Amino acid sequence: xxxxxxxxxxxxxxxxxxxxxxxxxxxxxxxxxxxxxxxxxxxxxxxxxxxxxxxxxxxxxxxxxxxxxxxxxxxxxxxxxxxxxxxxxxxxxxxxxxxxxxxxxxxxxxxxxxxxxxxxxxxxxxxxxxxxxxxxxxxxxxxxxxxxxxxxxxxxxxxxxxxxxxxxxxxxxxxxxxxxxxxxxxxxxxxxxxxxxxxxxxxxxxxxxxxxxxxxxxxxxxxxxxxxxxxxxxxxxxxxxxxxxxxxxxxxxxxxxxxxxxxxxxxxxxxxxxxxxxxxxxxxxxxxxxxxxxxxxxxxxxxxxxxxx
Amino acid sequence: xxxxxxxxxxxxxxxxxxxxxxxxxxxxxxxxxxxxxxxxxxxxxxxxxxxxxxxxxxxxxxxxxxxxxxxxxxxxxxxxxxxxxxxxxxxxxxxxxxxxxxxxxxxxxxxxxxxxxxxxxxxxxxxxxxxxxxxxxxxxxxxxxxxxxxxxxxxxxxxxxxxxxxxxxxxxxxxxxxxxxxxxxxxxxxxxxxxxxxxxxxxxxxxxxxxxxxxxxxxxxxxxxxxxxxxxxxxxxxxxxxxxxxxxxxxxxxxxxxxxxxxxxxxxxxxxxxxxxxxxxxxxxxxxxxxxxxxxxxxxxxxxxxxxxxxxxxxxxxxxxxxxxxxxxxxxxxxxxxxxxxxxxxxxxxxxxxxxxxxxxxxxxxxxxxxxxxxxxxxxxxxxxxxxxxxxxxxxxxxxxxxxxxxxxxxxxxxxxxxxxxxxxxx
Numbered sequence: 001x002x003x004x005x006x007x008x009x010x011x012x013x014x015x016x017x018x019x020x021x022x023x024x025x026x027x028x029x030x031x032x033x034x035x036x037x038x039x040x041x042x043x044x045x046x047x048x049x050x051x052x053x054x055x056x057x058x059x060x061x062x063x064x065x066x067x068x069x070x071x072x073x074x075x076x077x078x079x080x081x082x083x084x085x086x087x088x089x090x091x092x093x094x095x096x097x098x099x100x101x102x103x104x105x106x107x108x109x110x111x112x113x114x115x116x117x118x119x120x121x122x123x124x125x126x127x128x129x130x131x132x133x134x135x136x137x138x139x140x141x142x143x144x145x146x147x148x149x150x151x152x153x154x155x156x157x158x159x160x161x162x163x164x165x166x167x168x169x170x171x172x173x174x175x176x177x178x179x180x181x182x183x184x185x186x187x188x189x190x191x192x193x194x195x196x197x198x199x200x201x202x203x204x205x206x207x208x209x210x211x212x213x214x215x216x217x218x219x220x221x222x223x224x225x226x227x228x229x230x231x232x233x234x235x236x237x238x239x240x241x242x243x244x245x246x247x248x249x250x251x252x253x254x255x256x257x258x259x260x261x262x263x264x265x266x267x268x269x270x271x272x273x274x275x276x277x278x279x280x281x282x283x284x285x286x287x288x289x290x291x292x293x294x295x296x297x298x299x300x301x302x303x304x305x306x307x308x309x
Numbered sequence: 310x311x312x313x314x315x316x317x318x319x320x321x322x323x324x325x326x327x328x329x330x331x332x333x334x335x336x337x338x339x340x341x342x343x344x345x346x347x348x349x350x351x352x353x354x355x356x357x358x359x360x361x362x363x364x365x366x367x368x369x370x371x372x373x374x375x376x377x378x379x380x381x382x383x384x385x386x387x388x389x390x391x392x393x394x395x396x397x398x399x400x401x402x403x404x405x406x407x408x409x410x411x412x413x414x415x416x417x418x419x420x421x422x423x424x425x426x427x428x429x430x431x432x433x434x435x436x437x438x439x440x441x442x443x444x445x446x447x448x449x450x451x452x453x454x455x456x457x458x459x460x461x462x463x464x465x466x467x468x469x470x471x472x473x474x475x476x477x478x479x480x481x482x483x484x485x486x487x488x489x490x491x492x493x494x495x496x497x498x499x500x501x502x503x504x505x506x507x508x509x510x511x512x513x514x515x516x517x518x519x520x521x522x523x524x525x526x527x528x529x530x531x532x533x534x535x536x537x538x539x540x541x542x543x544x545x546x547x548x549x550x551x552x553x554x555x556x557x558x559x560x561x562x563x564x565x566x567x568x569x570x571x572x573x574x575x576x577x578x579x580x581x582x583x584x585x586x587x588x589x590x591x592x593x594x595x596x597x598x599x600x601x602x603x604x605x606x607x608x609x610x611x612x613x614x615x616x617x618x619x620x621x622x623x624x625x626x627x628x629x630x631x632x633x634x635x636x637x638x639x640x641x642x643x644x645x646x647x648x649x650x651x652x653x654x655x656x657x658x659x660x661x662x663x664x665x666x667x668x669x670x671x672x673x674x675x676x677x678x679x680x681x682x683x684x685x686x687x688x689x690x691x692x693x694x695x696x697x698x699x700x701x702x703x704x705x706x707x708x709x710x711x712x713x714x715x716x717x718x719x720x721x722x723x724x725x726x727x728x729x730x731x732x733x734x735x736x
Contacts (some may be wrong), residue, residue: 101564105614156608157622165344208559249625251556253359291353292623294606295380295577298438299409300664302350303380303606 006076014052017042019061019079022072023189033062033070070275094122094129096243097141103155110149138235153244157290165239168285170234171221172278175269179226186220191266194259202252210255215242217262221281258288313731314342316363316430318421318444320437321413322350323577324643327626328527329436330358331553335724339735343635346424348417350376358553366420384581389439391582391660392683395473397482399491402661403471407495410516414439415502418426422446432731433524439499439516442506447708450522450730454723458642458670459528462519464536467479475673476534488515519544523730526648527551531652531710532674546726548719558628560601564616566716568598569634569698579639579660580605585682587611592687593618596694601629627651633634635697640664640671648662649676652711654697654704658682675706 017037018033021041027033033053039046051264053070056062063073072079098116101107107119116127140148152165174180188220197205215238222234241264261284269278293302315336319325324609325367326347333343337359345355345362347465352364390401422443425433433444436454440459444451455461460470468474472484500510511518521544560570573589575582586604593600594615604611604620614620626644630636631651638644640659645667648655655677657668670678678693697703725735 097564104619105608105611106564106616108612124423155686157606158609202554203557206559210559220526249556249558249621249623249628251359251625254357255556257359289353291348291357293321293354293577295581296326296350297383297578298320298322299406299413300321300379300383301320301376301413302348303376 011048011055012042013050013054014042014048016051017054018049020186020189022079023192027072029072029169031072033072035069070242094120094126095133098130098155099134099243102150103153105155110143110147112147114146138241139240153245154241157294160245160290162203163237164285164289166237167218167234170230171218171285172281174221174227174230174234175223175274175278175281177225177227177230180224180274181226182220182224184270187266187270189218191263192219192264197258198259205252205255207250208257210250210259211242211245214258214262215239221265234305254287258284261287312340312342312343313728315432315434315727315735316344316346316425316428317434318437318441323350324641325436325454325456326351326354327553328454328643329434330355330360331358331436331551331720332454332525332723333569334358334554335720336727339728341724341726341728344428344430346428349517351371364422365417365424371445382627386515388582391579392681395471395665396487397674399471399484399487403488404495407492407516408498408661410439411495411499411502414499415442417441418443418502418506432727434727435517435520437517440508440511440518442503442508445508447504449620451520452523452525452727452730453517453520455524455526455528456642458645458666459526459532459534460663460666462524462526462540462545464534464538466537467534468666468669469664471665472661475573475669512596521662523726525551525726527642527719528647529649529710529714529717530647531649531713532670532676546722548723549714549717550650551719551723552627552647553628553720555625558625558632560599560629560632561619563599563619564692566599566617568617568630570601570632571598571635571637571698572601572603572624572629572633573637574603574624574644575658575660576641576644577605580607582660582682583607583610589690590615590618592690596691598634599692599699601633604726611659635694637694640667642667645671645677649707649710650714652704652707654678654700656680656697656705667687667698675703 018038021038022033026247035046035049036298039049042049053062057064057070060073061079062070064070097120098107102109113124113127115132117124120127120276131140134153135142138151138286139153140150141148152159194217219235219238222231222238261280265277265284266279268280296302317329317333319329321384330648331731336343343360345360347362347364349364351366352362352544355362380403387402390398393401406448418441421441425443425447428448432449433447433451434454435444435451436456439455460467466476468476468478469481469488469490471487471488472481474481474484496513496516499516501594503510524545526545526547527550528547531549532548575586580603583604590602590611594617598617600618601624602618602620603624605622608620608622611620627647630647630653633653635656636648637656637658638648640657640663642663645657647653655671657664657671657677658680659665659668660682668679672679677695680693728735
């Protein structure tokens with residue numbers, strides 16, 4: 001059965017596709033976005049394209065003008081970094097709120113539907129739908145009875161350490177999997193977005209925007225692996241990172257270094273040097289581990305974090 | 310001399326470490342090559358800011374299991390001491406801490422000497438409370454950074470170090486005598502160690518001499534003491550704070566996203582007191598503001614976080630303080646100086662060391678309010694926050710202090726002064 005939520009998901013997906021098309025075609029602020037051309041490019045009728053454009057209009061990414069049609073409202077750089085993340089934020093609003101509240105420890109790890117209905121003041125059906133969305137990624141599971149239990153999230157330094165250990169085990173394997181094949185258009189687009197981000201000055205590199213780019217890069221690696229199980233596990237994990245990962249405060253130097261490591265991995269993959277790219281991925285993930293000690297005081301050796309590989 | 314190599318050796322605390330990062334960032338911009346000598350456990354911290362690190366060799370006592378046990382014992386032993394007054398703490402906290410500091414100096418010596426010989430720096434920057442003889446004996450200029458409160462450098466017109474007292478407190482002499490007594494055993498042991506390493510002994514109560522090359526103090530003019538014996542200007546430079554360049558922090562939207570921003574951090578050590586922070590969070594839930602709370606490594610101790618509160622295990626402090634309307638902290642000198650630098654009033658709730666000195670100084674200079682950690686009730690806490698947020702003359706004063714400090718650019722002044730001490734003065 002087609003639900004309202006599914007329709008919205010499709011419109012969001014189309015909106016994201018439209019953004020990618022504008023970036024691929026090098027379109028600029030003020031350029032016209034003809035519905036017919038977009039419907040051909042996306043392989044859908046004009047009605048869903050119009051709905052997707054309305055979503056983009058709500059976000060200020062496009063503008064509807066009296067003379068007819070929609071026009072791009074941002075420069076490619078603004079769209080690349082902020083546009084996609086704005087759409088991600090809109091996705092599954094109630095599901096995202098529930099997940100964010102759990103990640104910020106506002107709600108406990110076991111919840112009843114009634115408690116969530118009370119907290120969010122929404123119909124029972126909306127809560128059930130949100131829980132269903134979250135359960136597809138394995139974020140929550142229904143317990144016998146009516147309660148739902150949250151699975152571990154990336155909400156504490158220890159959880160982040162475990163996440164990196166998990167990724168260290170799988171991501172290099174994704175690259176060396178026999179069926180690995182990367183979508184060169186997507187890779188090119190990501191490369192452009194990372195290079196644009198690197199051009200930002202120190203102090204203006206938003207850690208949240210970086211997280212979106214980072215997850216997009218690692219998701220591309222997962223999608224390219226050709227191994228459905230590796231791909232599924234890693235994509236679900238990247239979605240979890242995007243919605244619940246805390247501790248975004250990475251010094252600018254490390255942000256830049258991290259993006260340069262992404263670009264080096266892409267270079268190796270484009271040269272078909274998969275083993276080298278896998279090794280670079282190991283280096284990249286090891287460098288990304290949190291190294292700040294858990295506690296420090298004069299006269300004592302600092303208390304290191306657990307799980308450093 | 311081309312591109313001088315400057316080796317930083319901060320003590321194993323976030324305040325010193327990140328203060329040194331601020332100076333190193335500016336030195337790098339001036340063409341020098343800053344590197345860090347670091348204690349085990351801090352490896353990787355400086356690398357994230359782009360600096361080369363050399364880790365001190367691990368001593369047999371430093372096995373991670375042992376470190377965890379030591380920390381557990383420390384927390385068990387000292388948590389209750391954090392609510393004591395400074396005089397009582399001399400016996401319970403200050404005495405064992407000085408013993409431990411002397412231990413670390415002795416243990417680090419051999420490894421430090423080996424590292425310095427290997428790196429061959431052109432200068433060494435020591436941000437600590439104790440001298441490591443390997444540094445004084447390295448044969449290159451060494452620079453002392455006083456990142457604690459100004460009280461670390463004594464003077465008749467400066468309150469006694471760690472006392473939380475006013476200059477003219479009638480019990481001053483008693484505190485000073487008690488301080489000398491409580492540090493005497495550690496001091497004897499330390500002086501014997503210095504003698505073995507070819508350094509002259511230091512007067513009672515002192516563990517670190519002034520550098521004959523350059524001494525840098527954070528204390529900004531707004532809170533500085535008028536000394537009976539002014540510190541010689543050619544050797545002592547006041548930095549007006551020393552704030553590093555940090556990552557941008559974008560405060561996430563909270564379910565209740567109205568009102569001023571209040572940032573709370575008691576440092577990684579203060580985060581141990583989860584009961585205190587938990588009680589404060591309960592009060593915050595009914596206060597019309599957005600709270601960002603640094604809970605260090607103890608995030609998992611908290612549940613049912615209120616909708617106007619956000620907990621983090623780490624914040625890029627300069628960035629969030631710059632956006633805050635009020636900073637609640639423990640009086641750590643870096644925290645206090647960052648609050649002043651960004652013109653943010655402080656609510657200081659000290660638990661040890663120079664936090665007591667800064668707490669009183671904030672009250673004396675009208676830059677904040679000093680509050681005991683354990684003797685407040687919810688209404689008092691709310692009233693204090695309301696006062697600090699609403700006092701217009703306080704905010705104007707803080708704005709003027711901030712303007713002066715940002716203009717002085719302490720980290721850059723430190724970098725230029727260090728290069729000057731090496732004979733590489735720039736305009």
